[in-house]
Each structure stands twice: as C-alpha cells, then as structure tokens.
Amino acid sequence: MKVHAPATVNEACEMLARAAAEGRTLRPLAGGTDLLVHWPSKSAAHEGEYLDLSGVSELRPLVWRDDALVLGALTTYWDVVREARVAAELPLLNAAARQVGAVQIQSRGTWAGNIANASPAADGVPVLMAYDAGVALRSSGGERVVPLSAFYTGYRASVRRPDELITAIEVPIRSRDVAVFHKVGPRRAQAITKIGVAITRLAGSGADRWRIVANSVAPTVVRCREVERLLDSGARITSAGGFMPALQADISPIDDIRSTAAYRRTVMGRLLYHSLLGACSSVV
Amino acid sequence: MACEDGRAMEVRLTLNGKPVRVEVDPRERLLDTLRYRLGLTGSKEGCGEGECGACTVLMDGVPANSCLVLTAQCRGRSVRTIESVDAKALGPMLASGATQCGACTPGVVMTALWVKENPGLRDSHTLRELMAGNLCRCTGYDGIIDGLHAWVESDARSGGAA
Numbered sequence: 217m218k219v220h221a222p223a224t225v226n227e228a229c230e231m232l233a234r235a236a237a238e239g240r241t242l243r244p245l246a247g248g249t250d251l252l253v254h255w256p257s258k259s260a261a262h263e264g265e266y267l268d269l270s271g272v273s274e275l276r277p278l279v280w281r282d283d284a285l286v287l288g289a290l291t292t293y294w295d296v297v298r299e300a301r302v303a304a305e306l307p308l309l310n311a312a313a314r315q316v317g318a319v320q321i322q323s324r325g326t327w328a329g330n331i332a333n334a335s336p337a338a339d340g341v342p343v344l345m346a347y348d349a350g351v352a353l354r355s356s357g358g359e360r361v362v363p364l365s366a367f368y369t370g371y372r373a374s375v376r377r378p379d380e381l382i383t384a385i386e387v388p389i390r391s392r393d394v395a396v397f398h399k400v401g402p403r404r405a406q407a408i409t410k411i412g413v414a415i416t417r418l419a420g421s422g423a424d425r426w427r428i429v430a431n432s433v434a435p436t437v438v439r440c441r442e443v444e445r446l447l448d449s450g451a452r453i454t455s456a457g458g459f460m461p462a463l464q465a466d467i468s469p470i471d472d473i474r475s476t477a478a479y480r481r482t483v484m485g486r487l488l489y490h491s492l493l494g495a496c497s498s499v500v
Numbered sequence: 501m502a503c504e505d506g507r508a509m510e511v512r513l514t515l516n517g518k519p520v521r522v523e524v525d526p527r528e529r530l531l532d533t534l535r536y537r538l539g540l541t542g543s544k545e546g547c548g549e550g551e552c553g554a555c556t557v558l559m560d561g562v563p564a565n566s567c568l569v570l571t572a573q574c575r576g577r578s579v580r581t582i583e584s585v586d587a588k589a590l591g592p593m594l595a596s597g598a599t600q601c602g603a604c605t606p607g608v609v610m611t612a613l614w615v616k617e618n619p620g621l622r623d624s625h626t627l628r629e630l631m632a633g634n635l636c637r638c639t640g641y642d643g644i645i646d647g648l649h650a651w652v653e654s655d656a657r658s659g660g661a662a
Contacts, residue, residue, distance in 0.1 A: 217526050218526070219526040245573075248568055248569060248570055248573065252550075252567065252569070253548075253549040253568070254549055255529060255567075256529075256548065262527050268570075268572060270575070271575060271576075294562060314629070318553070318629075318633025319563050319611070319614075319630065319632075320550065320556055321565070321568075323559070323563060324564050324568060324569065404632070405629075405633070406632060406633065
C-alpha cells in the first residue's frame with residue numbers, strides 16, 4: 217500500500233496526472249468509511265495506491281453562493297446536519313444525512329466520497345440528484361461540471377477520468393413545491409438501504425418539473441425518467457400499481473443479501489404513491 | 501509526501517490533550533495504533549465495519565469509529581479516547597444500569613460524553629438518535645438512555661468530565 221498525501225488541490229491533480237500517465241491507479245481517499253470496512257481481512261485492497269485528501273484543507277468548507285450550495289469534496293454528512301440553513305433551504309440533504317449510519321459515520325463520511333464510491337445503495341446520492349446537483353471534476357488540464365444524473369455509466373462506473381478529482385458538488389437553489397425522501401431499511405439506524413427514493417418538483421408551471429430518484433433498485437442510483445414523464449404529463453395516479461408500468465422501464469432490482477427484486481419493486485411503487493399522497497394531492 | 505509498505509509514516513497528533521508522535525505503517529487503523537502501539541486498550545473492536553461503535557473515539561471533538569480511520573489520516577488532528585475520562589465524573593451513568601457485559605461501554609461513554617458536553621445537540625436530535633451508533637446487546641438501551649438523560653439534566657452538579 218502506498219499513500220500519497222497532497223496539501224493542495226493542484227498537487228493532488230498533478231499526482232493523479234502522473235499516475236494516469238504511468239498507467240497506475242491512484243484512488244482518492246476522503247473519510248474512508250467505505251474503504252476500511254473489514255480492512256484487516258482485505259489484504260488485496262491494501263496493495264493499492266491512495267491519494268489521501270485529508271490534508272487538503274481547501275476541500276473542506278461548505279460554501280453558499282447566491283444560486284447554489286457548494287459542498288467541498290471533504291464536506292461530511294455531519295457538516296451538513298450542523299448547517300441550519302441546509303435544513304431550511306435544501307431539506308432533503310438534511311434528511312438524508314441524518315439517516316446515513318449514525319454520528320460516527322456522518323462525521324467521517326463525505327458526500328463526494330459517496331458519489332465516487334458509486335454504490336447503487338449510496339444514501340447521499342438520490343437527494344443530490346433530485347436537487348439537480350452537478351459534480352465538479354478537476355484535473356491538471358482544467359475543470360468541468362457534470363450533472364450528477366449523467367455521472368454514472370454503469371455498475372460502479374462513472375465518467376470521472378483517472379486523472380480527475382471530484383473537488384466539489386454544486387447544488388442549485390431553486391424553488392420546489394414537493395420534496396420527499398424515504399429510506400427503507402431493516403431498521404432506522406445503522407442500516408443499509410433496501411430501497412430509497414428522493415422526490416422533488418420545481419415550483420411553477422413549466423415542463424420537466426419532477427425528479428424521481430431511487431437507490432438500490434438498479435446498477436446505479438437512477439433517475440426514474442418514465443415516472444417523471446408520467447407525472448409531468450399531469451396524469452392522475454389512483455393506486456401504487458399505477459406506477460408499475462413506468463417503473464418497469466426505470467428500475468431493474470435484483471435479489472441480494474439485503475432484499476429481493478419483488479419486494480423492491482412493490483415497495484418502490486408504494487413509496488411513490490404514499491409519498492405523493494402526502495405531498496401532492498393533485499397527482500394521486 | 502508519500503509513504504509505502506514497510507516504511508514507517510510519521511504522524512503527529514494530539515491524543516488526550518497531549519502531543520504524540522507515532523511511526524506507523526500506512527495501512528494501520530487508528531484503533532490498532534491506539535491498542536497495540538500505544539497500549540490504550542480501552543477502545544474495543546466489535547464489528548470492524550463501523551456499525552457497533554465499540555471503538556468510538558472523539559476526533560476533533562466529534563464521535564468517529566476508530567476502526568474506519570487510517571492513522572495516517574490523523575495528522576494534526578485531536579483524538580480523545582476513553583482513557584481520558586474520569587469515571588467519577590460520569591454521574592448518573594454509573595447508577596442507571598447503563599452497562600452490563602461492558603463490551604460496548606467505552607464507546608457508549610465517549611458518545612455520551614460528547615452529548616453531555618454539547619447541549620445544543622439536543623435542540624435538533626433526540627438522545628436515542630445521538631446514541632444510535634453505539635449498539636448494546638445487554639441493556640435494551642433504556643438504562644443507557646435513562647442514565648444519559650439524568651446526566652445531561654444534572655449540569656450544575658457533575659460538570660464536564662476530564
């Protein structure tokens with residue numbers, strides 16, 4: 217195992233560029249809460265090379281711009297829980313953060329790490345995607361911002377190039393009249409998600425207002441675009457089953473250690489129906 | 501800076517209020533540095549996956565699972581362990597049935613101490629939510645929550661611990 221410890225973003229990007237040029241994999245490391253699970257027994261993982269970001273202080277702060285909340289790559293769930301303005305303006309971030317593990321994980325786990333680790337069960341990702349977040353990727357060649365909804369390309373795969381570092385997550389502040397987050401696990405605390413869903417609707421009367429994002433029901437956290445289209449069309453849904461044809465196209469759950477495909481499908485339809493029953497009586 | 505297998509990595513941190521310098525393998529977890537390099541065996545390993553909380557320490561004043569932290573990442577940080585706690589200061593926690601077999605207790609105490617020392621947390625969180633990262637298989641939790649409740653309500657008498 218080799219640990220590289222840059223002090224600045226520029227230095228981190230140079231290290232990534234050099235590794236990429238030499239064909240080496242350098243894995244960025246933030247809070248380590250995914251990596252270190254059962255660490256002593258994972259000797260193969262020890263062999264890798266890591267880019268320890270913990271000394272890059274410029275990545276830590278959470279910053280409010282006029283039009284967006286910008287989470288640094290080292291901003292933790294706990295940082296967001298403690299920021300009262302988040303609960304007021306982007307309440308789903310607060311709701312999701314409080315349901316990741318407990319404080320011991322919230323204080324170490326980062327939003328950017330959750331995105332980069334690319335688990336389909338990632339708890340921080342659905343709410344960010346439902347808020348139209350963008351992922352800022354920096355390399356020694358420059359910076360680009362990719363919509364989070366276009367970030368994943370498949371199971372544990374993303375558009376991030378090996379020479380790029382996630383430096384920030386930009387969450388635009390827009391007026392929304394529906395915002396719901398549900399996580400279904402075996403119990404409230406310390407549970408990994410069986411099915412999760414984040415729902416938002418932009419206020420106003422334009423098209424393309426709904427965002428329906430689910431985790432643990434597809435190879436990646438996924439936007440349910442058919443369900444979004446159905447809702448944007450103004451259709452009235454009169455039962456949980458009314459979502460199933462659209463969901464059939466949007467999600468592809470599997471049987472695994474935590475749940476079954478059938479359970480996930482059924483509960484996903486019910487989560488949507490009952491969430492909207494509570495939040496938006498014009499739809500259901 | 502970079503460090504490889506077999507080559508010790510120098511880490512300077514503040515441990516229980518005192519500056520400490522250790523040379524560690526880059527793979528080493530904070531829990532193992534505490535227990536096997538520094539002899540601070542109060543922090544326990546339960547699950548090794550960040551679920552049970554028996555290894556809880558305070559990092560820069562906030563609870564963290566020391567089984568999920570590389571010691572190499574503790575450069576310049578402040579770490580507080582159960583060894584810093586004066587048992588006499590735990591007040592009602594000692595008399596409420598908050599402990600039985602004791603395996604979870606060091607972690608429970610560190611999280612409870614954080615709750616006790618940060619009263620503002622109770623404005624936004626319930627005690628059960630704050631303690632949710634510390635699993636206990638003996639007490640059924642009521643003893644822990646009752647003891648913590650009595651402790652946080654007894655500010656004037658017991659004061660802060662250690």
